[in-house]
Structure formats: structure tokens, C-alpha cells
């Protein structure tokens with residue numbers, strides 16, 4: 080298992096626990112880290128005329144001295160440029176002492192053609208914006224178009240937030256250790272890392288497990304065991320029933336996209352719940368998807384009472400206002416012990432269901448906390464997120480990860496904070512960062528499909544955080560594989576080969 084992501088504090092603790100358990104000591108970890116980077120440099124740039132290793136004063140620089148020693152020992156022309164000597168008696172000082180190359184000051188850094196840069200200035204210990212000679216080195220490497228191999232992280236990128244502090248290298252390759260860090264996946268960090276290679280340096284899985292990490296890279300390892308696969312004796316309602324609320328006569332398409340996606344993700348039955356005046360237009364476009372009138376709370380309660388396991392999508396194309404708020408609150412109250420035992424698998428609130436609560440988000444949050452309230456997944460894009468969580472969105476210090484977590488805790492809901500680096504956060508503190516998407520997904524209606532997939536998985540009994548993570552990954556994978564020309568109508572069918580691969584790989588068993 081290597082899908083856990085470690086904060087810099089957790090990585091430091093992993094380091095400490097490993098050293099305390101022995102037999103590897105601090106310089107031992109550093110030698111392995113430097114060796115891993117040197118191996119990548121040698122295999123990927125066999126014809127580099129010159130390697131410039133930029134070493135900072137901390138352990139990141141220490142790794143750099145190990146890289147320089149190994150490269151020089153392999154006959155590569157190597158220069159070390161340093162921004163300051165390591166602290167006496169540190170592991171980095173030991174690594175510098177073992178390196179036969181006399182360092183030159185970083186302020187003199189220059190490079191000729193066919194050179195590459197190994198960036199070992201700052202990693203997990205980045206504490207302030209890059210400036211002065213480090214910023215100059217960043218500019219020069221960019222100006223000369225030098226390939227950059229970053230040690231642990233490109234200097235200037237925060238490992239915890241993915242933010243750029245001042246300026247940063249844009250690496251072609253980043254070699255990190257033991258586990259990836261959030262900054263490798265959150266933007267803009269992800270873009271600045273280039274390809275990320277994970278190197279084992281002797282920090283054991285048992286050590287990582289002791290840290291109980293709460294942040295993950297989203298992928299099948301996180302949820303494939305919970306992926307629904309129909310039992311031999313399944314019938315359609317056992318496979319879950321999804322209800323998708325449609326907007327009025329001129330806004331019905333979003334609900335149908337969502338409904339189709341719910342059906343493709345395995346829900347045995349899907350019903351579009353339509354205002355009476357939009358029944359005809361919906362009926363004209365539906366075949367396997369069922370249709371039912373839902374004009375008021377009584378219609379919803381009647382439908383909810385009929386089916387055992389079910390999930391609902393409210394929001395896409397639905398319209399903003401009092402009716403939306405009323406429907407949302409009825410759904411959130413429908414699992415109360417006083418009501419019929421409905422077995423609602425969960426609710427997905429998207430788009431207008433989110434925006435409708437912008438003036439009074441606490442009403443929504445309180446309802447989501449009510450006794451027996453069904454599990455709630457909300458799927459805001461950046462604009463919708465800011466409507467519901469204005470203060471959290473305005474915080475310029477917090478990362479997207481922090482923001483999604485804070486929102487999930489406040490709303491008592493799984494928050495899918497969408498974008499090119501979608502973060503999925505649960506109220507219990509777990510969070511996952513998604514990275515398999517592609518910009519082809521930025522097309523109208525794409526989010527409606529995501530809501531439908533999420534509801535389809537919830538209706539089949541998947542737990543809310545796992546269902547949301549799975550839906551985000553499957554949606555992103557389908558979009559990435561489809562590529563150019565993708566429109567939202569393509570997505571429900573494009574998830575089929577993704578699901579087939581997941582089931583073939585043993586998902587759900």
C-alpha cells in the first residue's frame with residue numbers, strides 16, 4: 080500500500096521512528112535517498128555533458144551531496160553549488176564531507192549547453208519564499224531550458240499545500256521518498272513536479288501505519304474492495320434505486336445525464352423525478368430510465384417510502400430557490416426514525432442544491448446533522464464552494480485540502496471540491512486528492528455525470544466517502560481515456576470500460 084500521502088510533519092516522524100527502530104540511521108536514509116536520485120539521473124540522462132547539483136543547508140541539500148558524490152564516482156562531470164554550509168554535526172554535514180567535490184557559491188551558478196540541474200536546495204523544510212540567489216537559479220534554469228530533477232520536491236513548492244512560495248523550479252522529474260506528499264498532487268505543485276518517482280529508502284509500511292495517515296492519493300486501492308458487484312440472486316431493486324430530480328421544461332437535460340450515469344454505474348433502477356409540467360419533455364427522451372412526477376414534498380415522501388435502498392441527486396438544472404431548499408430538507412429528514420425506515424443509501428447535492436443555501440448555509444448543515452439524516456455528498460466546484468463556505472474559501476493560507484476538510488467537518492457531509500485537483504474530504508478527517516483527470520472533462524454537464532455516478536454507487540450500498548472517491552476517479556479516468564472531443568453525453572458510456580477493468584482486477588471481491 081503506498082497511496083497514503085504524508086505531511087512534512089508525518090514524514091519527519093516516519094524518519095524519527097525508523098531511526099529509533101534501527102538499524103538504519105539518519106545518514107543511512109540520506110544515502111539511500113541520494114542513491115535513488117542518482118540512479119534516476121544516470122538512467123534518464125546518460126548523455127548529459129554536465130550535472131549541476133544545487134545544495135541547500137538542510138537535509139535536502141544533504142541528499143544533494145550524496146547525489147553529487149555518486150555521479151562524480153560514475154564519471155559524470157559534476158559541479159556542486161551551495162546556498163550555505165550544512166549545520167555542523169548534521170547528517171547533511173556528513174554527506175557533504177563524503178562528497179569529493181568542492182562546492183561553489185550558488186550566487187555564481189551558471190551552466191553550459193547539455194547540462195542538467197539536480198535541485199536539492201529545499202524540500203520538506205521550505206520555510207519561506209524563495210528569493211535572492213535561489214530565485215536567480217530558478218530563473219536561469221528556466222532561461223537556459225535546463226532539465227531539472229528535483230529532490231523530494233521542486234524548491235519553492237510546499238509539500239503540504241502544493242503552493243508556490245515566491246517562485247519555484249519546474250522540474251521534469253521529482254524523486255520523492257517513502258510516500259508522496261500532498262504538494263505532489265495539489266496544483267500548482269503537481270504541474271511543477273513533472274513526473275513523480277517514489278523511491279523506497281527503508282521506511283517500512285509498519286512505520287507508516289503507525290502514523291495513521293488521513294490523506295490519500297485517490298485510486299482503486301482506496302475503495303475497490305467496496306465496489307458493488309451484483310450478487311448471483313440480484314434483482315433490479317436489490318441493485319439500488321436512484322432518483323434524480325429534474326428541473327422545469329427548459330432545464331431537464333442535466334438530470335437525464337445524471338440519471339444515465341447512475342444507471343451505467345450499476346444502479347438497478349433509476350427514476351427521473353420531474354415537475355408535472357416537464358413530464359412530457361422528459362418522457363420524450365427516456366427509455367430504460369423511469370419517470371415519475373414530483374411536484375412537492377408529499378410526492379418525495381411517497382417515493383422514498385416505497386423503495387429500500389436508494390439514493391438521490393438534487394441540484395443539476397433544478398433551479399435556485401425556496402423549492403430547492405424545501406426538497407433538500409425533506410430528503411435530509413427522510414431517514415429520521417419517526418419516518419418509515421427507508422434505507423436511503425445517500426444524497427448527492429450538486430449545483431443549484433448548493434447555491435440555494437448560500438444565504439443560510441447553517442440550515443443545510445444542521446439538517447445534515449439531524450438524527451438519522453442520510454449520508455450527504457456535496458459536489459461543489461470552486462464557485463459553488465465559495466457560496467456555501469465563504470470564509471473557508473477566502474482563507475489564503477490554507478490549502479485546497481485543508482479547505483475541503485474544514486468544509487466537510489462543518490457540513491457533516493462528504494465534500495467533493497471539484498477542479499483539476501479534486502479533493503474529496505469526509506467529516507471524520509479522511510481526505511483524498513485526485514490526479515487522474517484531464518482538462519477534457521471541463522465541459523458543460525460533466526459535473527452532472529459525476530453526481531449520477533456517485534448516487535449510483537451510494538444506492539448500491541457503497542459508503543459515502545468511498546463512493547465519492549470511486550466516482551471521482553472513474554469519471555476522471557473515463558474522461559482522460561476518451562480525450563479530445565469529449566462532451567458530457569459521452570461520459571456515461573465512457574465509464575463502462577473503466578468499470579470493466581476495475582471488476583476484472585478483482586474490484587468488489
Ligand SMILES: NC(=O)C1=CN([C@@H]2O[C@H](COP(=O)(O)OP(=O)(O)OC[C@H]3O[C@@H](n4cnc5c(N)ncnc54)[C@H](OP(=O)(O)O)[C@@H]3O)[C@@H](O)[C@H]2O)[C@@H](O)CC1
Nearest residue numbers: 094109112137138139201202203204205206207208209231
Ligand atoms: N524525513 C525523512 O525521512 C528524510 C528526509 N530527507 C530529506 O530531507 C529533506 C528535509 O530536510 P530538512 O528538514 O532539513 O529541510 P530542507 O528542505 O533541507 O530545508 C531546511 C533548511 O533550508 C532553509 N530554508 C528553507 N526554506 C528556505 C528559503 N526559502 N530560503 C532560504 N533558506 C530556506 C531552512 O532555514 P530555516 O527555516 O531554518 O531558517 C533550513 O536551513 C527532505 O526534503 C528530503 O530531501 C532524506 O534525506 C531522506 C529521509
Ligand SMILES: Nc1ncnc2c1ncn2[C@@H]1O[C@H](COP(=O)(O)OP(=O)(O)O)[C@@H](O)[C@H]1O
Nearest residue numbers: 497498499516517518520521523524525526527
Ligand atoms: N482541468 C480539469 N482537469 C480535470 N478535471 C476537470 C478539469 N476541469 C473540470 N474538471 C472536472 O470536470 C467536472 C466539471 O464539473 P462542473 O464544474 O460541475 O461542470 P458542469 O456544471 O458543467 O457539470 C468536475 O468533475 C471537475 O473536477
Ligand SMILES: [K+]
Nearest residue numbers: 198201232234
Ligand atoms: K528540492
